[in-house]
Amino acid sequence: MNLRMYEGLFLIDNAYASTEWENVVKHIQDVLQKNGSEILKTEKWGEKKLAYKIKGHKRGTYFLVHFNANNSAITTIRRDFQLSDYVVRSLIVRDDKIEELSQIGLSEVPVEKDTTKMPEIADTVLSESSDVSVKVADKV
Amino acid sequence: MSKRKFNKTSKCRFCRMGIVEVDYKDIQNLQKLTTTQGKLFSRKRSGNCAHHQHSVKSSIKRARFMSLLPYVT
Numbered sequence: 001m002n003l004r005m006y007e008g009l010f011l012i013d014n015a016y017a018s019t020e021w022e023n024v025v026k027h028i029q030d031v032l033q034k035n036g037s038e039i040l041k042t043e044k045w046g047e048k049k050l051a052y053k054i055k056g057h058k059r060g061t062y063f064l065v066h067f068n069a070n071n072s073a074i075t076t077i078r079r080d081f082q083l084s085d086y087v088v089r090s091l092i093v094r095d096d097k098i099e100e101l102s103q104i105g106l107s108e109v110p111v112e113k114d115t116t117k118m119p120e121i122a123d124t125v126l127s128e129s130s131d132v133s134v135k136v137a138d139k140v
Numbered sequence: 141m142s143k144r145k146f147n148k149t150s151k152c153r154f155c156r157m158g159i160v161e162v163d164y165k166d167i168q169n170l171q172k173l174t175t176t177q178g179k180l181f182s183r184k185r186s187g188n189c190a191h192h193q194h195s196v197k198s199s200i201k202r203a204r205f206m207s208l209l210p211y212v213t
Contacts, residue, residue: 051210
């Protein structure tokens with residue numbers, strides 16, 4: 001047992017994304033939860049033009065998920081997404097930076113956002129400022 | 141003969157901004173580190189330190205895989 005923070009970016013087929021977005025989100029959450037992971041934060045990027053064609057697709061919708069998972073479950077999660085019809089391509093990367101976010105109290109489970117901006121920036125600033133105050137306190 | 145001035149304060153751009161790890165989703169910044177063809181800039185050309193050049197390399201390759209950046213144009 002070794003829980004870690006991961007960040008998954010999924011490229012979703014536009015045909016499904018425009019018609020049955022709820023099903024797609026539910027499918028992704030199901031796959032993750034089936035493998036014993038806990039979703040911390042989700043974010044939808046709008047429809048984007050791809051840099052190159054993937055399986056004939058020229059455009060796609062991106063879906064970003066931050067989640068907590070057992071490191072042994074990642075291989076099965078990856079395979080499940082490869083077999084999925086909705087997901088054209090997926091990338092799962094370990095991200096230790098989010099660990100600080102969850103400690104701050106941002107883990108108010110699935111929050112859907114439509115912004116393209118990364119909310120992490122503000123939080124890192126927060127943590128930095130708290131560090132500074134700690135340093136000041138040490139000096140005093 | 142004009143000598144090129146050596147600027148003491150010039151550092152790698154990510155060091156100046158205080159970024160520890162480069163994010164593969166930050167396409168606007170990564171695009172500045174590639175040629176018009178989509179090739180990676182050399183360390184000499186980009187002026188990055190070793191740590192950040194490694195980080196840039198892996199994040200550009202991740203972005204390419206997710207079709208955020210082109211392999212070739």
